[in-house]
Amino acid sequence: MDLIDVHSHIVPQRFPDNPSPATNSRWPCMHARNATEAAVMIGDKPFREIDSRSWEVSRRIDDMDRDRVSMQALSPMPELLSYWFAPSDGLEMARWMNHTIASMVSAAPKRFAGLGIVPLQDPALAAAELGRLQRDGFSGIEIGSNVNGVVLGDRRFDEFYAEAERLNLAIFVHALHPIGADRLQAFPDLVPFAAFPLDTALTAISLMRAGVPQRHPNLRIGFSHGGGAIVPLTHRLAQGWKVTNGFGGAMQEPPMYYAQRFFYDSLVYEPGYLRHLVGEFAPGQVFGGTDYPYAIMETQLRDFLTSAETVHRASLFNGAAKRFLALEPG
């Protein structure tokens, strides 16, 4: 059975020069360790050690063949989203990233789909860039779970959502610079492990509460890491919806209505919870995701999805991904 991995990341082999070195202290650059290994530097600090799986099509396809993965959706490593630069600099990085992704997709269009990035710190600029992404064959965009601390339910993003809906581009929300990180200075390793799912869920709830899926019923929004902590939050929000008359009318339908129209990746690491997510919480709305090629990746996606022992197996393997990415069926 076809298996699609919607959550995989790329890094280009090199970055453009810092356009504003006086102000952009977090502009990335690449330090090659050897022919196949490199460090992404943020300023003068190593941010992550990576290897050629991040940029080399042939190596990715070898791994996909080994793991029997039919297709990967390619999105940038989230630290490259570049919301913290001036919009014009963010746009320069976005175009560089999108060019890299488009090149990889064009090298093997049956094996890759593209999720580009846009400078969401300037929602109008981000919306305007979506047309180019659509013309270049992207399936959608990856966005952060917050934009410099602003949740995605903020009204400033409405025009961006409207344009993504109009252009039929999927939005894949990835955890980024999460809430709670400031409380974890004694345990920095908890930031990706524990705080990522919190940020994703908070932003998902803010989208529901703000009425984004209500105003944009055809917009496809998918969340990384199984929506993070979205399951318990949605049920609690539902109680709030009941006792506040739909938050004073802001939400016409109960939270589960919207939660079951969102998409989620399968990156939850535990078969019983995956079964709950895809079977009870959001039937048919969960697609495969691995976090390839990073250390925390789900290395056995096919086995993991099978282990959930759910009637939604076909949807998990490829059905939900095809709907999310708007791929031709079959």
Add this chain to the structure above:
Amino acid sequence: MDLIDVHSHIVPQRFPDNPSPATNSRWPCMHARNATEAAVMIGDKPFREIDSRSWEVSRRIDDMDRDRVSMQALSPMPELLSYWFAPSDGLEMARWMNHTIASMVSAAPKRFAGLGIVPLQDPALAAAELGRLQRDGFSGIEIGSNVNGVVLGDRRFDEFYAEAERLNLAIFVHALHPIGADRLQAFPDLVPFAAFPLDTALTAISLMRAGVPQRHPNLRIGFSHGGGAIVPLTHRLAQGWKVTNGFGGAMQEPPMYYAQRFFYDSLVYEPGYLRHLVGEFAPGQVFGGTDYPYAIMETQLRDFLTSAETVHRASLFNGAAKRFLALEPG
């Protein structure tokens, strides 16, 4: 079947005078609306409208009889935890609250158990106060999910945990002033609905990561709101534990080992998720909880627990509560 509600709150009919009015801008006071209704004021702002269910034993017992609840554990409304005052002022408020609770329990000792409070902003003072609580017949203490922004896994709280373990006092962790609140200014109603579960889960994970349940194997720790978002976080932490060799040895056992020794209340509002929580995540470790007498309360605890259709029904109704509160069996 006996039904125990471990998550119910009290507020005294009046508060002590502010001992340090020059600095304690958040000291509570009570404005009576009429004979049975009042507003808790924090400074000059109404914080919550309450009624005599918060302080009147006979009215609580009437409600318990109506709902066929055998016993309530009484804990203060979390805003009264008073961590933001000088330790001596916090101790004064804690003793006032604990005196109120002890009086209510002594009025109907078969219907109530006590969960007191301590000034955890001074862990040594808090630890020293535990002896008095034990002598006064308390089953345990309620603590916030953070103490002025510090997660509960912080090493400063070790002596407090050691003393609670030694005195066989349960710790009930309640969400308080949560992470993410600063991002929800457009939607303040999301703070209790969405941010509470995030704070609870983050602090639970910090406890595991810091080795608290490993160092204090007999300490009983229970979490409000079903542990908040603890389920997805624990599974992701487990992946981190695998790829980091137990966080460099800090955690001997995998996260699920500790998660299954914590307790959780049933306040998750959705039968399928409750079934997952008590059946798959933490078998037998979930006790009843309602948030009585507040608007968001689970009004039909008996029906809700029954609707989960789990083999852990007896444990949900009273077994887990009896173990958590160290009540005599039967």
